[in-house]
Amino acid sequence: xxxxxxxxxxxxxxxxxxxxxxxxxxxxxxxxxxxxxxxxxxxxxxxxxxxxxxxxxxxxxxxxxxxxxxxxxxxxxxxxxxxxxxxxxxxxxxxxxxxxxxxxxxxxxxxxxxxxxxxxxxxxxxxxxxxxxxxxxxxxxxxxxxxxxxxxxxxxxxxxxxxxxxxxxxxxxxxxxxxxxxxxxxxxxxxxxxxxxxxxxxxxxxxxxxxxxxxxxxxxxxxxxxxxxxxxxxxxxxxxxxxxxxxxxxxxxxxxxxxxxxxxxxxxxxxxxxxxxxxxxxxxxxxxxxxxxxxxxxxxxxxxxxxxxxxxxxxxxxxxxxxxxxxxxxxxxxxxxxxxxxxxxxxxxxxxxxxxxxxxxxxxxxxxxxxxxxxxxxxxxxxxxxxxxxxxxxxxxxxxxxxxxxxxxxxxxxxxxxxxxxxxxxxxxxxxxxxxxxxxxxxxxxxx
Amino acid sequence: xxxxxxxxxxxxxxxxxxxxxxxxxxxxxxxxxxxxxxxxxxxxxxxxxxxxxxxxxxxxxxxxxxxxxxx
Numbered sequence: 001x002x003x004x005x006x007x008x009x010x011x012x013x014x015x016x017x018x019x020x021x022x023x024x025x026x027x028x029x030x031x032x033x034x035x036x037x038x039x040x041x042x043x044x045x046x047x048x049x050x051x052x053x054x055x056x057x058x059x060x061x062x063x064x065x066x067x068x069x070x071x072x073x074x075x076x077x078x079x080x081x082x083x084x085x086x087x088x089x090x091x092x093x094x095x096x097x098x099x100x101x102x103x104x105x106x107x108x109x110x111x112x113x114x115x116x117x118x119x120x121x122x123x124x125x126x127x128x129x130x131x132x133x134x135x136x137x138x139x140x141x142x143x144x145x146x147x148x149x150x151x152x153x154x155x156x157x158x159x160x161x162x163x164x165x166x167x168x169x170x171x172x173x174x175x176x177x178x179x180x181x182x183x184x185x186x187x188x189x190x191x192x193x194x195x196x197x198x199x200x201x202x203x204x205x206x207x208x209x210x211x212x213x214x215x216x217x218x219x220x221x222x223x224x225x226x227x228x229x230x231x232x233x234x235x236x237x238x239x240x241x242x243x244x245x246x247x248x249x250x251x252x253x254x255x256x257x258x259x260x261x262x263x264x265x266x267x268x269x270x271x272x273x274x275x276x277x278x279x280x281x282x283x284x285x286x287x288x289x290x291x292x293x294x295x296x297x298x299x300x301x302x303x304x305x306x307x308x309x310x311x312x313x314x315x316x317x318x319x320x321x322x323x324x325x326x327x328x329x330x331x332x333x334x335x336x337x338x339x340x341x342x343x344x345x346x347x348x349x350x351x352x353x354x355x356x357x358x359x360x361x362x363x364x365x366x367x368x369x370x371x372x373x374x375x376x377x378x379x380x381x382x383x384x385x386x387x388x389x390x391x392x393x394x395x396x397x398x399x400x401x402x403x404x405x406x407x408x409x410x411x412x413x414x415x416x417x418x419x420x421x422x423x424x425x426x427x428x429x430x431x432x433x434x435x436x437x438x439x440x441x442x443x444x445x446x447x448x
Numbered sequence: 449x450x451x452x453x454x455x456x457x458x459x460x461x462x463x464x465x466x467x468x469x470x471x472x473x474x475x476x477x478x479x480x481x482x483x484x485x486x487x488x489x490x491x492x493x494x495x496x497x498x499x500x501x502x503x504x505x506x507x508x509x510x511x512x513x514x515x516x517x518x519x
Contacts, residue, residue: 191487341484349457349486350458352458352483380484380508381460381484382484383485384484
């Protein structure tokens with residue numbers, strides 16, 4: 001096992017990883033920016049290293065400084081969390097070259113899955129269904145026009161170098177293609193430094209269902225069932241649950257088999273998630289693979305009773321998986337709600353500020369993963385996730401009832417949050433009957 | 449008649465896609481702010497000519513700060 005693990009992140013995920021390290025009695029190193037001097041994760045680690053100024057580029061995204069912090073503190077492993085450097089193959093490679101264990105997959109798996117066109121090609125070759133679309137980046141608008149009849153309208157232009165919905169454009173008619181292509185190219189260049197676009201069929205009201213997989217360095221590979229994450233805004237999730245409600249067992253089995261085949265095709269090691277879109281007829285298509293721990297991992301932990309972050313550390317240390325597939329049993333149901341410092345009444349615009357008061361719930365079947373406390377400054381420089389509420393129940397009804405009560409018992413002062421919006425989602429009849437889809441939030445189903 | 453364009457959120461100036469003298473239509477982004485990993489355009493409230501840009505890339509602006517002036 002490791003001597004000490006450097007946690008290259010902040011907020012709730014840094015605290016979550018520190019907790020897992022403590023469970024394994026490993027030493028811990030936190031890193032922080034000037035904006036995070038007083039952040040809880042800094043206090044909770046054995047050692048803490050200041051990386052640099054508040055902007056992420058000069059602190060949490062600076063590979064040299066993070067590696068240097070590990071060297072200076074004697075850490076022999078780095079856990080990247082999610083976001084920041086977690087999906088940077090260069091960072092994973094830099095860790096390896098510095099003799100540090102990277103708690104995640106090989107740089108090559110990160111690189112291949114990070115290039116969305118390459119990922120699609122590799123998955124299709126492994127027999128994983130992909131959305132009908134271009135085989136790779138398209139050269140120009142003429143090439144897009146030539147492909148359009150085969151793919152069918154509406155279609156969507158996506159940035160080959162990006163994710164998170166940035167640079168995406170839906171196109172309904174062939175005459176709109178040229179303008180949309182120009183705009184999406186510009187946005188892709190600005191956001192990712194790579195103007196390449198690919199084109200796909202646009203799916204109407206699909207569900208987002210993903211499968212958690214876990215591989216070890218000895219060829220072991222298991223899945224931990226699915227999560228349903230259709231409640232999204234700007235292609236980012238707000239509510240997740242497991243198991244996925246109202247999905248035919250045959251579809252679930254198909255998803256799990258496809259995910260395992262995809263992960264096996266790239267020799268995947270450590271925790272990863274294959275994301276799929278599922279249409280109204282139960283057909284599913286690979287969307288992307290996240291080569292890291294995900295924000296919503298607690299949902300899976302609650303229904304399986306397993307600790308994914310502890311397992312990440314074990315596997316990164318070269319140990320075999322502690323679980324065989326048959327040991328992984330899904331019990332009950334779990335739901336997660338993400339509380340962001342955003343104003344739902346203003347189209348989820350950021351709401352920076354200082355947490356003046358904070359009340360979070362506790363009780364049977366309730367788990368809170370928080371990155372903030374009273375007095376925490378919520379900076380413009382980072383992701384606005386404040387904390388996650390997770391509820392578990394013997395069945396979905398109980399998990400949802402507990403979540404509704406938890407949301408009602410939670411209050412935050414000083415910044416606007418997604419709390420009132422989340423309460424409306426959980427109470428909504430369509431959500432309650434398990435009929436969520438990815439376009440619900442933006443179509444105004446839950447009001448403003 | 450000139451009109452001040454104000455930031456509607458707190459953030460860091462990510463891009464300045466316009467310059468003094470540019471013609472803009474209502475709804476065109478005059479500057480783009482970055483806040484909490486989101487890019488948020490500050491749009492021209494009406495058609496006109498950009499008279500002055502008062503911010504630079506990388507600068508922090510507060511909700512309500514004037515970022516540009518429209519002629």
